[in-house]
Amino acid sequence: MTWPDRVTIVEVGPRDGFQVELEFIPTELKIDVVDAVARAGVSKIETSSFVSPRAVPQMADATEVFASIHRRPGTRYTALVPNLKGVELALGAGADGVRLVVTTTETYNRKNVGMTVDESFEVCRQILRRVEGESIAVEAVIALAFGCPFEGPVSEDRVAEMAHRFTDMGIDELSIADSVGLGNPTMISSTMTRLLSELPGIAFSMHLHDTRGLGLVNAVAAMRVGIDTFDASIGGLGGCPVFPNGAGNIATEDLANLCEEMGIDTGVDIAAIQAVSTRMQDFLDRKLPSRVLLAGTPGQLYAKIRKEAE
Amino acid sequence: MTWPDRVTIVEVGPRDGFQVELEFIPTELKIDVVDAVARAGVSKIETSSFVSPRAVPQMADATEVFASIHRRPGTRYTALVPNLKGVELALGAGADGVRLVVTTTETYNRKNVGMTVDESFEVCRQILRRVEGESIAVEAVIALAFGCPFEGPVSEDRVAEMAHRFTDMGIDELSIADSVGLGNPTMISSTMTRLLSELPGIAFSMHLHDTRGLGLVNAVAAMRVGIDTFDASIGGLGGCPVFPNGAGNIATEDLANLCEEMGIDTGVDIAAIQAVSTRMQDFLDRKLPSRVLLAGTPGQLYAKIRKEAE
Numbered sequence: 001m002t003w004p005d006r007v008t009i010v011e012v013g014p015r016d017g018f019q020v021e022l023e024f025i026p027t028e029l030k031i032d033v034v035d036a037v038a039r040a041g042v043s044k045i046e047t048s049s050f051v052s053p054r055a056v057p058q059m060a061d062a063t064e065v066f067a068s069i070h071r072r073p074g075t076r077y078t079a080l081v082p083n084l085k086g087v088e089l090a091l092g093a094g095a096d097g098v099r100l101v102v103t104t105t106e107t108y109n110r111k112n113v114g115m116t117v118d119e120s121f122e123v124c125r126q127i128l129r130r131v132e133g134e135s136i137a138v139e140a141v142i143a144l145a146f147g148c149p150f151e152g153p154v155s156e157d158r159v160a161e162m163a164h165r166f167t168d169m170g171i172d173e174l175s176i177a178d179s180v181g182l183g184n185p186t187m188i189s190s191t192m193t194r195l196l197s198e199l200p201g202i203a204f205s206m207h208l209h210d211t212r213g214l215g216l217v218n219a220v221a222a223m224r225v226g227i228d229t230f231d232a233s234i235g236g237l238g239g240c241p242v243f244p245n246g247a248g249n250i251a252t253e254d255l256a257n258l259c260e261e262m263g264i265d266t267g268v269d270i271a272a273i274q275a276v277s278t279r280m281q282d283f284l285d286r287k288l289p290s291r292v293l294l295a296g297t298p299g300q301l302y303a304k305i306r307k308e309a310e
Numbered sequence: 311m312t313w314p315d316r317v318t319i320v321e322v323g324p325r326d327g328f329q330v331e332l333e334f335i336p337t338e339l340k341i342d343v344v345d346a347v348a349r350a351g352v353s354k355i356e357t358s359s360f361v362s363p364r365a366v367p368q369m370a371d372a373t374e375v376f377a378s379i380h381r382r383p384g385t386r387y388t389a390l391v392p393n394l395k396g397v398e399l400a401l402g403a404g405a406d407g408v409r410l411v412v413t414t415t416e417t418y419n420r421k422n423v424g425m426t427v428d429e430s431f432e433v434c435r436q437i438l439r440r441v442e443g444e445s446i447a448v449e450a451v452i453a454l455a456f457g458c459p460f461e462g463p464v465s466e467d468r469v470a471e472m473a474h475r476f477t478d479m480g481i482d483e484l485s486i487a488d489s490v491g492l493g494n495p496t497m498i499s500s501t502m503t504r505l506l507s508e509l510p511g512i513a514f515s516m517h518l519h520d521t522r523g524l525g526l527v528n529a530v531a532a533m534r535v536g537i538d539t540f541d542a543s544i545g546g547l548g549g550c551p552v553f554p555n556g557a558g559n560i561a562t563e564d565l566a567n568l569c570e571e572m573g574i575d576t577g578v579d580i581a582a583i584q585a586v587s588t589r590m591q592d593f594l595d596r597k598l599p600s601r602v603l604l605a606g607t608p609g610q611l612y613a614k615i616r617k618e619a620e
Contacts, residue, residue, distance in 0.1 A: 291521065305459075
């Protein structure tokens with residue numbers, strides 16, 4: 001067992017975090033947040049989603065956001081898309097990649113996108129055909145990979161079967177999502193070990209919600225078996241639009257601190273993330289769940305001690 | 311590597327949690343909480359502390375609490391004591407055990423108990439002499455084992471040296487405390503592996519604060535190297551009387567849920583803990599940090615789904 005040398009953090013706050021906020025976040029602020037996160041060293045940012053503005057009013061300015069961000073070379077700006085129309089908009093906006101989501105259970109998939117699981121896979125196939133020859137990355141997300149708030153437990157076989165279905169279509173980036181925080185380290189370890197073994201060459205990442213306080217525990221369990229890419233959101237923003245008790249994502253600053261403490265490089269400037277989280281906290285006028293946002297990192301505390309001693 | 315078959319949770323809310331609350335918690339409520347936690351299956355409860363009522367007014371009713379709890383056979387009710395006077399009171403109150411605390415750094419030890427580290431060790435020696443022949447367990451706590459908010463990093467050698475000093479005096483139960491949450495999984499794994507190897511036969515436990523969101527991550531790291539006993543507090547109550555930004559303990563229900571999810575027995579009825587945490591949350595009139603208190607366990611969610619399906 002070895003830890004990854006480097007962990008890639010994918011910032012999903014501007015999409016997964018913002019989408020559940022009822023108050024409209026001004027487009028300018030969204031752009032500032034994306035730019036600040038990129039400047040902080042985050043190399044993949046889920047920047048917005050191209051979904052129905054009636055269904056998700058918060059994401060209605062996706063095209064504007066993509067048009068006005070200051071793109072940093074080497075940073076990948078992606079969008080979540082539910083259908084072909086979304087892909088057209090993402091292509092038009094110049095997104096570097098799109099994320100397609102299919103849920104493990106019929107109930108949730110229908111609530112989320114109004115389609116059966118088979119229909120969602122068919123949409124993915126159409127999207128893959130549409131983007132052939134375009135310079136846009138395609139990543140698939142297996143949502144509710146560790147449990148469903150409507151149907152209950154989800155089997156590892158189900159997740160593996162969906163993973164094969166995606167890779168058989170030609171997708172080579174897969175995000176395994178514990179969308180409402182029902183996973184535990186034993187499950188994560190078992191599922192991810194199996195997927196890595198059955199599907200070599202596929203770039204796996206994980207999306208872990210902290211609903212039951214196990215977000216970072218599950219991230220460590222995944223790192224231990226070889227996963228090195230994780231979604232996270234500034235301040236721990238987020239929730240679940242379909243299930244009301246779902247809590248937010250792993251906080252970007254908390255994951256970056258965990259990695260820094262373990263000697264694993266993320267390339268992320270934690271203080272810069274804290275600054276942008278603080279700005280969102282002030283705008284939303286409520287405490288965000290990140291612990292590092294509240295307490296600072298050990299490194300910050302020790303630097304202060306050294307400075308005071310001088 | 312194997313996980314422990316069973317994890318023992320030591321409830322410290324009635325001491326470490328209550329002591330930082332400014333509003334006096336009525337003695338009756340304290341007794342109810344201790345009794346409810348014992349009925350929930352927690353077999354070790356840090357019930358109160360025998361400290362100066364001027365220094366810690368919240369603990370002024372320690373003797374009354376010990377006199378009125380309904381003792382369950384097999385449950386150990388302990389008290390934190392800073393000095394010989396505290397031990398006399400603990401013996402008089404019929405405590406089953408006492409916890410003595412020495413901090414790794416001079417600055418914090420002085421702020422905490424007004425003594426040098428050597429003076430604290432001398433007090434421990436006096437206490438051990440005093441309780442010879444008495445049927446009371448003595449446990450020592452090495453506080454700030456993973457970093458100090460005043461002096462900075464703490465070396466593993468320092469912790470090992472203190473552990474040997476305690477065991478050389480005849481103490482065979484040692485709690486290694488990350489009192490303000492400066493530890494990380496790498497440190498925990500290294501330090502606990504060393505202590506377990508250098509001091510076989512000593513019963514080690516850990517006390518892990520969640521200041522930077524790593525409480526459960528660190529608990530898992532400790533379990534992985536063989537530690538099976540952890541302090542926790544209902545709802546995640548607690549903080550640090552000396553350092554203002556210190557956050558609470560691991561929440562009892564969160565740790566019990568983690569273990570249950572991993573198939574590790576704790577003997578703790580999570581629903582009963584949630585009920586007592588809810589009672590404290592109502593009394594304190596603020597949200598406690600426990601995530602399971604807010605969201606429930608996967609088992610509870612799935613039971614509800616099954617019931618609705620019937």
